[in-house]
Amino acid sequence: MRRRLRRQGARAPLVSADLIRVLVVDDQAIVRDGLVTVLSLLPDMEVAGEAADGEQAVRLAAELAPDVILMDLRMPVLDGTTATARILAQRPESAVLVLTTYADDESIAGALRAGARGYLSKDVGRAELAAAIRAVAHGQSTFSREVGDRVIGGLSGGEAGRLSPAALQERFAALTRREAEVLALVAEGLSNSEIAARLFVSIATVKTHINSIFAKLAVRDRAQAIAAARS
Structure with missing residues (x-):
């Protein structure tokens, strides 16, 4: 700037x-x-x-x-x-x-x-x-x-549009099982702390998974990650 x-x-x-x-x-x-x-x-x-x-x-x-x-x-x-x-x-x-x-x-x-x-x-x-x-x-x-x-809400998906980690891992082969779980929760709108509580891991671990997801999906932020997951 x-x-x-x-x-x-x-x-x-x-x-x-x-x-x-x-x-x-x-x-x-x-x-x-x-x-x-x-x-x-x-x-x-x-x-x-x-x-x-x-x-x-x-x-x-x-x-x-x-x-x-x-x-x-x-x-x-x-x-x-x-x-x-x-x-x-x-x-x-x-x-x-x-x-x-x-x-x-x-x-x-x-x-x-x-x-x-x-x-x-x-x-x-x-x-x-x-x-x-x-x-x-x-x-x-x-x-x-x-x-x-x-x-x-998954662009009109709501509950019916909730993403399955297994389906995400099938679509994005580079993701690990845990990364697919994290991506599914990100797509639900959960914060890092909420994801950590849901998966019984630390917030630092969640951040590490999210950074890896961004790199593997070639996205820059959560909004793009959600769009990729829902597309």
Whole structure:
């Protein structure tokens, strides 16, 4: 992240602050303008650029190296899901946060498989949007409540969609039996401490298994692991 030096008054010393550089991607100019206005008011963020479609987003992400790409999904020329996959293939250190009006299973699953780290609906408030940008910029996953419920519930699977460790191990041959058990519990939305209690192991052991699962499934976080398990 770039650092900005800001002078506060004639006698004040220079103060440095980490800035989160955000690329705003949306095909509606009025939405982009509103997002740019909101982000410009936040002291720890700056707008790196704007794109009106996925193709522009891919090009600008390579040129501007943003920390976070705020991505719409349904756009002309190139959709947001495809753009997300292309951006992260070229620049995996960036984080994509989807901001869209669509929260159907297909859209959510597609964005997560493409590598999006977060997924919000466009009716989100300013404070929640800012918190989500900060979260994904620091490697965390974040979802609006509705989307989070769908992800944890297995994208409309619910109890009927609960994953079997045996089935997971059959699908992902590289996983050990214990790793398949851990992945099934991650897909249920359990925390590390809850998984540790369920399996009668330490939290450190759970973390070790999860890191191994991420490596074997070639995913970066729990959201992508769940999407891979449920796909």
